[in-house]
Amino acid sequence: xxxxxxxxxxxxxxxxxxxxxxxxxxxxxxxxxxxxxxxxxxxxxxxxxxxxxxxxxxxxxxxxxxxxxxxxxxxxxxxxxxxxxxxxxxxxxxxxxxxxxxxxxxxxxxxxxxxxxxxxxxxxxxxxxxxxxxxxxxxxxxxxxxxxxxxxxxxxxxxxxxxxxxxxxxxxxxxxxxxxxxxxxxxxxxxxxxxxxxxxxxxx
Amino acid sequence: xxxxxxxxxxxxxxxxxxxxxxxxxxxxxxxxxxxxxxxxxxxxxxxxxxxxxxxxxxxxxxxxxxxxxxxxxxxxxxxxxxxxxxxxxxxxxxxxxxxxxxxxxxxxxxxxxxxxxxxxxxxxxxxxxxxxxxxxxxxxxxxxxxxxxxxxxxxxxxxxxxxxxxxxxxxxxxxxxxxxxxxxxxxxxxxxxxxxxxxxxxxx
Numbered sequence: 001x002x003x004x005x006x007x008x009x010x011x012x013x014x015x016x017x018x019x020x021x022x023x024x025x026x027x028x029x030x031x032x033x034x035x036x037x038x039x040x041x042x043x044x045x046x047x048x049x050x051x052x053x054x055x056x057x058x059x060x061x062x063x064x065x066x067x068x069x070x071x072x073x074x075x076x077x078x079x080x081x082x083x084x085x086x087x088x089x090x091x092x093x094x095x096x097x098x099x100x101x102x103x104x105x106x107x108x109x110x111x112x113x114x115x116x117x118x119x120x121x122x123x124x125x126x127x128x129x130x131x132x133x134x135x136x137x138x139x140x141x142x143x144x145x146x147x148x149x150x151x152x153x154x155x156x157x158x159x160x161x162x163x164x165x166x167x168x169x170x171x172x173x174x175x176x177x178x179x180x181x182x183x184x185x186x187x188x189x190x191x192x193x194x195x196x197x198x199x200x201x202x203x204x
Numbered sequence: 205x206x207x208x209x210x211x212x213x214x215x216x217x218x219x220x221x222x223x224x225x226x227x228x229x230x231x232x233x234x235x236x237x238x239x240x241x242x243x244x245x246x247x248x249x250x251x252x253x254x255x256x257x258x259x260x261x262x263x264x265x266x267x268x269x270x271x272x273x274x275x276x277x278x279x280x281x282x283x284x285x286x287x288x289x290x291x292x293x294x295x296x297x298x299x300x301x302x303x304x305x306x307x308x309x310x311x312x313x314x315x316x317x318x319x320x321x322x323x324x325x326x327x328x329x330x331x332x333x334x335x336x337x338x339x340x341x342x343x344x345x346x347x348x349x350x351x352x353x354x355x356x357x358x359x360x361x362x363x364x365x366x367x368x369x370x371x372x373x374x375x376x377x378x379x380x381x382x383x384x385x386x387x388x389x390x391x392x393x394x395x396x397x398x399x400x401x402x403x404x405x406x407x408x
Binding site for chain 1: 219221223224225229230231232233234235251252253254255263265266267268269271277279281305308309310311314315316317333334336338353355370371372373390391392393394396397406408
């Protein structure tokens with residue numbers, strides 16, 4: 001997998017889930033299909049009166065999730081920024097051309113209540129729960145950074161092998177220390193719970 | 205639509221998006237299909253080591269979103285609570301029976317790293333963007349409360365009709381004051397922006 005393929009897969013999914021945090025610290029989630037993809041950015045349309053718009057203007061942090069028909073999860077974690085004034089109309093019209101159903105929701109000039117945000121910097125996480133073993137990988141978009149997640153076995157490992165026995169994905173390899181094959185790890189934490197030497201450290 | 209139908213529709217969607225907020229205030233979203241529905245509650249499985257579990261234990265606020273094949277969005281906003289110790293195994297086994305693919309991800313006893321949370325109190329929002337006009341409705345689960353959203357026209361209305369002309373869904377009716385038909389409202393905010401009397405108030 002790669003970044004370009006992930007974005008293309010998201011485009012094919014069509015309807016994505018966007019999560020933000022509101023002023024009260026509550027998780028907020030909604031579906032968005034009014035999207036346009038550029039090679040290094042995702043543009044999306046919402047309306048200026050929506051709480052979603054308020055949340056993005058207050059704190060642009062957003063996570064975007066798509067689930068493909070091949071049971072892959074693709075997640076973007078980044079910042080949504082307001083597109084500059086002079087470019088707003090161009091992207092609104094682009095999205096309305098690509099997504100004809102939008103003209104039924106916002107007929108004629110009523111699309112003028114629209115506003116365009118863009119995600120240029122993001123972490124992209126690819127996660128395939130249907131593969132054996134499961135498979136995950138991370139990429140970056142723009143200045144996005146990869147946040148380490150999951151678990152790692154430290155030098156405190158005593159080599160007892162207890163973690164190997166409980167790993168659902170059989171993704172821990174012998175060694176000094178033992179090693180988690182990160183791309184096949186569920187992040188379930190079974191290894192950390194069972195380690196008698198407390199050698200398994202949570203990342204992130 | 206009603207609460208029961210919404211839950212049944214979510215069950216048929218299968219894979220839902222769950223949003224939480226992490227300790228750093230970041231939105232977090234992931235797909236969950238390890239679910240079991242009771243008439244008045246939704247049970248779900250995750251693993252004790254996952255960040256998702258940490259977020260739920262720290263702050264149970266969660267939003268759950270499903271997108272049906274009929275282009276309906278169904279959203280639960282509520283609190284996820286840890287199911288009591290003595291009931292954990294029963295629900296894990298129920299979910300693994302209903303979702304056979306889980307035994308591929310967590311074979312044999314490795315499912316013991318699982319943990320079950322339950323949503324009993326929630327607001328349910330139904331939103332159909334494909335209907336003409338669009339349609340929305342809210343219901344409650346358990347002690348869930350409906351949070352008013354969108355806009356309302358107050359007594360300051362001067363009856364000029366400007367809002368009627370800009371409403372994409374044509375859902376504002378004449379009167380003193382004019383009135384927004386809430387079940388057909390996009391929450392786009394066009395009426396609020398154009399009102400010369402500032403009579404349109406944001407809810408929530």
